[in-house]
Amino acid sequence: MKQLLKQVFSSKKHHYWLVLPFVTMILAASLFATPAFATGVYQMPNLAAGDASGKGKALRTWIVDQGEIVSRLNEGKIGSAFENLAKQTGNEVRVVTIRRLDYGETPESFAKALFEKWFPTKEAQANQTLLVLDTVTNGTAIITGDKVKSLLTDSIAESVATETVSAPLRDGNKYNQAFLDASDRLVAVLSGNPDPGPPKIADKVQVEGTFKKAGETDRGNATAWVVGLLIAATVIPMATYYIYQINQPSSDG
Template identity: 65%
Template sequence: MKQLSSQISSWRNYLQRLMLSVVLILATTVLVADPAFATSVYEMPSLTADSSTWVVDKGEVVSRVTEGKISSLLENLAKQTGNEVRIVTIRHLDYDETIQSFTNQLFEKWFPTPEAQANQTLLAIDTVTNSTAIRTGEKVKSIMPDEIAQSVASETVQVPLRQGDKYNQAFEDAGDRLVAVLSGQPDPGPPQVAAENARVEGTFKTAAETDRGSSTVWVVGLLIAATVIPMATYFWYQSMSS
């Protein structure tokens, strides 16, 4: 009887250690895996003085057709006006970064001097949260005030995204508006959204909120399993031995 009791105790301890190890591994995966996919400024490609790179799609959300269309549009803008626009998508930010801080760092990496920055515009989006940011040079501000630039990032890009993650439309609309303003044409303004649609869209969770909720459910479920399974095994052995 003592031998059986010892075996049961040994099995129970083994199962507890096993389940605890599984929970710790999965919890670590949930908490640590995301940063592994984060995009750092240092991972972004460098730009040369005569670079013809206009779209950097690290988030892989823009079709080749749309990328080609936007690149052609922005290249013509640069040739005709000297004003250059870059559009960047990233898959995920580091936890200590915001999309604005990332955009500022990338802007200064690509254009390290005030002279290099003067005619530049950089629009960026984090495709996990769909958060956007924009940074412009001093000469650009005289043509496109900060109010319009921020409207491009927060309205022109965001409206198609709220309608179902329509990234291609979002960037085509942003490209059209930026080219119009930076060419000296009247600002066409942001897309018009019905108040009813705006209220409905506001009820949906963001991608980040959804991811956090799913992760929490998995971790809690595994913690419960780590407690219940060893107990159930123990009582099963007890019933077998009686």
């Protein structure tokens, strides 16, 4: 009886150790398969009737910060500036941040689709400006309606997205500064004032450092994961077989 119980116990341990590698691989694979909060246009909230028409009396939505990168204080400052702009000129600006785009999507395609979702007619689009930022790549895009183009020309709009917003991001991902600068410039231009232009960037001596870029770090992490999985796939079955062997009942018994 004692020998029989030992065999049963060893058999159970054998099954546990056989299952362990598969569980490990499944869990590891799930880390790669899980989408990192990708956002599609279909997931974006609809604007209220007053938002879309520009005729609502209630405070409208100016910032949709799904990337969670703008402080509440600065969100309030920017929202107030856009609210005053809308009251004084009828021109409206909205800022959207997202964590990650759906596969195959670009900031430009996302911004265009969202612009058409929120403002489905040419009339609704006429006085609108939409600025979009993807926080994974720091990619930006800006879409404008027909009536605002006389003030916010395509070249100025492009400069706002690629220079005014991007400059603080290149200097340490200063998101709040980026949107404060962008809102100041957009409000000035859409109010009919002279374009203050992009921020002046002081020349800095480029000294080669030992720090990796974000892209290189991401690739390095991915490579480490793959190597680790390959090692686990090789070592775990060998360890399983070894443990199984040492748990086998002795032939002498």
